[in-house]
Amino acid sequence: MALRFGHSFRFFPFSSSSPVRSRTTKFRPLKSSAQNQISQTSVDSRKLVLEVKEKLEREHYDLPVGRNGRDDEEMIQWFLKDRKYYVEEAVAKLTRAIKWRQEFGVSSLSEDDVKNLYVTGKAYVHDCLDINGRPVLVVVANKHFPAKHDSRENEKLCVFLIEKALSKLPDGKEDILGIFYLRGFGTENGDVMFLKFLIDVFYYYYPKRLGQVLFVDAPFVFQPIWQLVRPLLKSYADLVRFCSADTVRREYFTEATIPADFKD
Template identity: 75%
Template structure:
């Protein structure tokens, strides 16, 4: 079982809402890719940036902030380059990051669940130069572990993987180790987080490190 993040997810953790099913050898659920001339996309990025500065001045700036041009471009792609839609979703993402305190997350903060080893980022990239996030399902016990810490660990691991993206790369590979998985490991809340990260789910038995 593999999970792949798509569309330059260096920053946001907000669900794209428009999906398309593609028939391939392995069934995939993917977000449509939209492209635009670099000059035109640059103009739209600046338009969003100016709009955010005027209408949402209180939002933070810098990385993952309202003036982060890489993040602005990601949301424009996600919203098919509709400025208003991109602004709406982007502001929600920035506010969510503030409320969740993503920038303050650390393994020390979630050490009780982190030390179980149920989720970690591999030391090396895969053969396609993607960071690899590994989840060991048999070590996840939702009835005995703090759900708030589990959620923080999930976000922390995705952020950590995205932080290892090489220049020009836009995907991470997630591998779920289901060996020994049983009823006690089942967690509907975690399953429901899949679209929150804007991800592709696929049965990729040939995922290779």
């Protein structure tokens, strides 16, 4: 029987321009500085999106266009936000992401491409949202066998499920919940290379799309894996929370929406 995490690790808690002066006028009510700031920010943001768009067209005209392409303004806005609205940094990161999507074949991935691993139940997107309205990506670690499963197939399944989870985002929501169920985890399930791939995917290609990560019922044997992976996460380690299945049931779902793996 796997030893429970609680006696070995500490829990890692989740850490979840100058104002514009309003103009004085005798004929219209004054707008608050906050309203003016929001309006100005919107205008500036739009200008930066167009600047990035034009720069990509000029310097990287060979990149694809359309959804998730160099002229996708929603995607440009997201990467600008991630790079704190520094145009050069946003262009560099966005260029890398678009090239990766093209080379990996993200847009053409289908369930048929990943069905051999999908049927194992090792990872899936839960049918219900969590109590915060986020799509939920679940990984069942004791069903992952890196020695038996092709690493490229694992990567395809990972990206397919991320895309599927993001497609379930409700209006007004921007990130997803990731759950690693570690009950029964053994050394044969350890896969540092895949975890590195996962970290890179979320950092470079899906920035700020992972709102929180739960490591559930982690046994002692998981500690060396965590010690290797944690430095790679840097500030993103703050997104990680170690907890029990009972915590998942009580704090993240209702009785009607809890994933089957976490039911009593």
